[in-house]
Amino acid sequence: MKLRSAGVRLLALFRRRKLDRELDDEILAHLELAERDAIAAGVIPEEARQAARRNFGGIEQMKEDHRDHRSVRLIENLARDFRYGMGSLARDPGFAAVTIGLLALGIGANSAMFSIVDAVLLKPLPFPEPERMVRVWEAPPGARNGTTTLTFLDWKRQGDIFEALSAECPTKAAVTTDSYPERVPGKLVSADYFQVFGVQPQIGRTFARGEDQPGAAPVVVLSHAFWQTQFAADPGVLKRDLVLDGKPHRIIGVLPAGCFDRDQAVFWKPLIFAPEQLNRGQHWLTPIGRLRAGVSLEQARAKMTMLRASLNAVIYQKDWGFAVDRFTQMLVGDTLRRSIYLAFGAVLLVLLIACANVANLALAKGATRRKEMALRTALGASRGRLIVQLLTESLVLCLLGGVAGVALGSMLLHAAAPLVAESLPFTADLSMDLRVLGFAAAAVMAVLILTGLLPSLQTSFGKLSNALNQAARGSSGSSAAVRRTIVIAEVAASVVLICGAALLFKSLAKLQQVDAGVRIDHVITMSADLPSAAYPTPDSAARFYEAVVQRIRAVPGVEQASVSQGLPLQGVQWGESMSLPGTRESVLVRLKLVDPWYFGAMQIPVETGRGIETRDRAGAPPIVVINQELARQVPKTFGIANLVGRAVDIWVPGYGPIPESLVNLQIVGVIRSERTAGLHAPSELVAYVPLAQFPRQDIKLEVRTRNGPAAAMPGIREAVRQIDPNLPLGDVMTMEQVKEQSMLWARQPTWVVGAFAGVAGLMAALGLYGVLAHAVTEQRREIGIRMALGARPGEIVSHTVRSALAMLLVGLAVGLAGAFALTRALKSLLFEVSALDPVALAFACVLMTLVGILAALIPASRAAGVDPMTVLRNEG
Amino acid sequence: MSEYKTDVPYGTLDLLILKTLDTMGPMHGYRIARRIEQVAENLLRLNQGSIYPALIRLEQQGWIRTQWGISETKRKVKLYSLTRAGLKQLTIEVANWERATALVARFLEAES
Numbered sequence: 001m002k003l004r005s006a007g008v009r010l011l012a013l014f015r016r017r018k019l020d021r022e023l024d025d026e027i028l029a030h031l032e033l034a035e036r037d038a039i040a041a042g043v044i045p046e047e048a049r050q051a052a053r054r055n056f057g058g059i060e061q062m063k064e065d066h067r068d069h070r071s072v073r074l075i076e077n078l079a080r081d082f083r084y085g086m087g088s089l090a091r092d093p094g095f096a097a098v099t100i101g102l103l104a105l106g107i108g109a110n111s112a113m114f115s116i117v118d119a120v121l122l123k124p125l126p127f128p129e130p131e132r133m134v135r136v137w138e139a140p141p142g143a144r145n146g147t148t149t150l151t152f153l154d155w156k157r158q159g160d161i162f163e164a165l166s167a168e169c170p171t172k173a174a175v176t177t178d179s180y181p182e183r184v185p186g187k188l189v190s191a192d193y194f195q196v197f198g199v200q201p202q203i204g205r206t207f208a209r210g211e212d213q214p215g216a217a218p219v220v221v222l223s224h225a226f227w228q229t230q231f232a233a234d235p236g237v238l239k240r241d242l243v244l245d246g247k248p249h250r251i252i253g254v255l256p257a258g259c260f261d262r263d264q265a266v267f268w269k270p271l272i273f274a275p276e277q278l279n280r281g282q283h284w285l286t287p288i289g290r291l292r293a294g295v296s297l298e299q300a301r302a303k304m305t306m307l308r309a310s311l312n313a314v315i316y317q318k319d320w321g322f323a324v325d326r327f328t329q330m331l332v333g334d335t336l337r338r339s340i341y342l343a344f345g346a347v348l349l350v351l352l353i354a355c356a357n358v359a360n361l362a363l364a365k366g367a368t369r370r371k372e373m374a375l376r377t378a379l380g381a382s383r384g385r386l387i388v389q390l391l392t393e394s395l396v397l398c399l400l401g402g403v404a405g406v407a408l409g410s411m412l413l414h415a416a417a418p419l420v421a422e423s424l425p426f427t428a429d430l431s432m433d434l435r436v437l438g439f440a441a442a443a444v445m446a447v448l449i450l451t452g453l454l455p456s457l458q459t460s461f462g463k464l465s466n467a468l469n470q471a472a473r474g475s476s477g478s479s480a481a482v483r484r485t486i487v488i489a490e491v492a493a494s495v496v497l498i499c500g501a502a503l504l505f506k507s508l509a510k511l512q513q514v515d516a517g518v519r520i521d522h523v524i525t526m527s528a529d530l531p532s533a534a535y536p537t538p539d540s541a542a543r544f545y546e547a548v549v550q551r552i553r554a555v556p557g558v559e560q561a562s563v564s565q566g567l568p569l570q571g572v573q574w575g576e577s578m579s580l581p582g583t584r585e586s587v588l589v590r591l592k593l594v595d596p597w598y599f600g601a602m603q604i605p606v607e608t609g610r611g612i613e614t615r616d617r618a619g620a621p622p623i624v625v626i627n628q629e630l631a632r633q634v635p636k637t638f639g640i641a642n643l644v645g646r647a648v649d650i651w652v653p654g655y656g657p658i659p660e661s662l663v664n665l666q667i668v669g670v671i672r673s674e675r676t677a678g679l680h681a682p683s684e685l686v687a688y689v690p691l692a693q694f695p696r697q698d699i700k701l702e703v704r705t706r707n708g709p710a711a712a713m714p715g716i717r718e719a720v721r722q723i724d725p726n727l728p729l730g731d732v733m734t735m736e737q738v739k740e741q742s743m744l745w746a747r748q749p750t751w752v753v754g755a756f757a758g759v760a761g762l763m764a765a766l767g768l769y770g771v772l773a774h775a776v777t778e779q780r781r782e783i784g785i786r787m788a789l790g791a792r793p794g795e796i797v798s799h800t801v802r803s804a805l806a807m808l809l810v811g812l813a814v815g816l817a818g819a820f821a822l823t824r825a826l827k828s829l830l831f832e833v834s835a836l837d838p839v840a841l842a843f844a845c846v847l848m849t850l851v852g853i854l855a856a857l858i859p860a861s862r863a864a865g866v867d868p869m870t871v872l873r874n875e876g
Numbered sequence: 877m878s879e880y881k882t883d884v885p886y887g888t889l890d891l892l893i894l895k896t897l898d899t900m901g902p903m904h905g906y907r908i909a910r911r912i913e914q915v916a917e918n919l920l921r922l923n924q925g926s927i928y929p930a931l932i933r934l935e936q937q938g939w940i941r942t943q944w945g946i947s948e949t950k951r952k953v954k955l956y957s958l959t960r961a962g963l964k965q966l967t968i969e970v971a972n973w974e975r976a977t978a979l980v981a982r983f984l985e986a987e988s
């Protein structure tokens with residue numbers, strides 16, 4: 001019955017006119033009959049008509065009652081209010097434009113930011129049962145490390161823990177495109193790699209069991225994007241080969257479009273272990289696995305701990321355990337997580353400030369509409385009815401603002417995605433999907449409540465007679481107080497943001513001033529990978545290094561050139577244990593492989609002993625140069641006074657399929673520390689071994705130039721081409737760019753918070769301006785009188801500015817209290833700056849005050865320009 | 877208005893209308909109002925217009941239905957009549973009313 005009645009009522013909405021007409025007919029018939037009966041009873045016609053009407057009661061009232069009963073009154077009113085709201089917006093387009101603009105900005109920035117939050121932190125990974133995906137490590141105390149081939153194979157045999165376990169190893173291979181060799185990134189993976197992700201190929205198949213065993217035919221799986229660009233999405237691609245480093249590989253499958261396109265790799269080929277790699281010395285694998293269904297993380301960890309105990313006899317690092325971590329967790333680092341929370345918090349504050357501004361505008365508008373509202377109350381509109389009407393007007397604004405906001409947000413996201421993609425995990429799909437739209441809708445509702453409810457309560461409360469009397473005079477009562485409070489809150493929120501931004505900028509500035517330990521300017525760097533086919537032996541690689549440095553140095557404009565594995569600030573790939581022969585002590589050192597010219601080109605001075613020289617070539621006694629940090633710390637561990645001159649054992653990576661080996665090296669010198677792991681990271685313990693003695697295929701070239709480094713690039717390319725025409729150069733970057741990139745983690749949140757703080761400050765200033773401008777308009781009469789009595793324009797200006805300052809100061813005090821409470825959240829993102837740094841906080845306060853005073857000067861000067869004669873004549 | 881007239885007891889207009897339609901058969905709004913006034917013998921103060929909102933409510937509940945007829949003044953009017961559900965509702969409302977008056981009566985007796 002309920003449903004039926006609801007249905008009938010809804011239907012009645014659309015039949016309103018017809019039902020009204022029918023009711024009119026019925027009333028007419030009723031009155032006629034009543035009149036006729038009365039006449040029949042002997043009443044004279046005139047009186048009969050009146051009696052009929054009297055007995056009927058109030059016709060209009062009854063009609064209203066009738067409408068209430070027959071249809072959904074709320075909706076009928078809503079539709080009317082909606083039209084009315086549109087109309088009143090059209091009458092005041094300035095107000096509408098500013099309001100919609102503010103809301104669009106707030107909602108747009110929030111939707112874009114939410115999309116990032118959602119993609120990185122909330123959405124489940126785009127793989128089936130992502131909670132079963134894990135990373136498996138060897139774990140030195142308090143750290144995570146890769147594992148060795150044999151240990152990995154031991155893990156892989158644990159079928160009761162892992163459904164699939166795969167190693168993955170980044171690689172690059174030369175692919176010839178348009179007759180120009182290009183190195184494209186790929187991955188070497190175990191055959192069950194795609195089972196770990198639970199990914200089915202779009203066409204073809206992924207690797208079969210056994211395809212990662214020695215002797216298997218070379219096969220390759222392509223990413224969807226690579227298939228489209230390189231093979232023009234040829235459906236017959238499975239019959240074709242991909243030539244990698246000159247060797248044809250049969251294409252067996254293409255992955256679906258999606259997250260694997262955001263990964264760097266464009267091809268995957270089986271990781272086949274060479275016999276020499278089957279050792280427990282070289283920690284080069286970072287396996288990823290899928291737990292067997294029903295195996296919990298805790299169970300897996302417990303089983304791995306038992307396995308570790310059973311392998312104690314064969315694993316060298318006695319204090320290293322095995323660790324299992326959720327893949328999801330490893331995907332998003334702490335810094336990224338904090339940065340995202342921070343940016344989202346900042347953008348929420350911006351939305352709140354935007355809401356405050358809109359509410360303030362609505363209040364100001366409400367004040368001028370008080371008379372209209374009072375009149376409507378007098379005519380019988382209930383208070384609830386008026387509130388609903390005002391809320392409907394707000395709803396119109398919020399919906400328009402929301403639609404504009406979603407459009408703006410999707411533009412922002414489109415613009416920001418390429419900038420932030422590098423910092424986000426490859427699984428993060430940034431798009432304006434339904435979830436983001438849902439969030440935007442929720443934001444609109446929240447905004448509606450925040451901006452609509454307060455002004456409508458404010459407007460429709462209060463005594464009728466007061467409103468009718470006051471409206472003409474324009475005296476500002478409680479409404480002005482509320483508006484002032486809102487502005488103070490805006491200023492406070494902005495101060496919190498500006499304080500945060502000031503701290504982050506100061507931290508960034510500090511970071512920028514850190515001495516990298518190398519000379520950054522006028523250096524250009526590039527990478528190369530020596531293919532095994534052309535450089536099969538360590539000697540062939542060593543010959544290349546020497547020749548390429550000679551040739552590049554001859555290029556006009558080039559001062560110095562060097563070859564190394566890895567660049568300053570980018571981290572050192574190899575972490576190996578170093579020990580004194582005959583002792584049980586060992587320390588974990590970063591191992592860097594450099595040629596004799598590296599220290600010179602990067603201007604790293606030798607402190608004691610000697611650096612690496614040309615005589616340290618293959619066949620000569622192996623040597624090592626250590627950095628100051630290592631020279632300072634390690635004697636303590638080993639219990640000796642001086643390391644220089646001593647011989648130490650270090651695991652040194654091999655060349656190509658040649659495995660890592662334990663080498664006895666003599667320490668010949670100490671160099672000043674360079675920042676190896678980024679400007680913020682303390683100096684690491686670094687050992688430098690000659691690249692000529694321990695060559696690598698993946699190398700970096702550093703070239704110091706006399707003038708602009710970019711100008712020397714063509715000459716450098718030509719020089720390399722003369723030595724090896726088939727060797728492509730990649731990752732061409734100046735050291736300045738390398739430095740910038742190493743600061744990205746600090747730069748991105750800083751600029752995001754900075755931008756939001758700027759917007760927030762401007763909005764607060766706008767709010768302040770609005771309140772003051774309104775006050776000046778309302779007080780024109782008072783100002784006129786005061787000027788007529790002899791007040792000078794300067795005094796009028798200072799009066800307005802003083803009232804601005806009062807609001808600003810209260811806002812600053814509240815904001816600073818907030819900043820004290822909230823900037824602690826920044827701690828992990830700040831570099832050598834306290835979360836309560838007085839200079840930064842003071843700067844934020846001064847900035848806010850200046851912006852606020854500027855905003856106050858406009859209405860103040862207008863107040864000073866009031867002509868007493870005109871005002872008094874007009875309003876007297 | 878006369879002193880002794882009373883308003884329609886709260887919530888009973890529906891009952892009065894249903895009972896009227898039950899005894900008199902299909903009739904239009906004016907006749908229903910007149911019939912209620914006549915039965916009440918001028919003890920009741922009824923705004924005749926107030927039965928129309930009540931009629932639309934009862935119609936939406938499905939208790940009465942309308943059909944078009946011609947009035948004595950040759951005008952097209954709606955004739956209201958009881959549905960089966962309305963008949964059932966009438967017995968429920970009568971029972972409710974009797975229960976309520978019995979309750980009140982018992983209180984009044986207990987007081988004296």
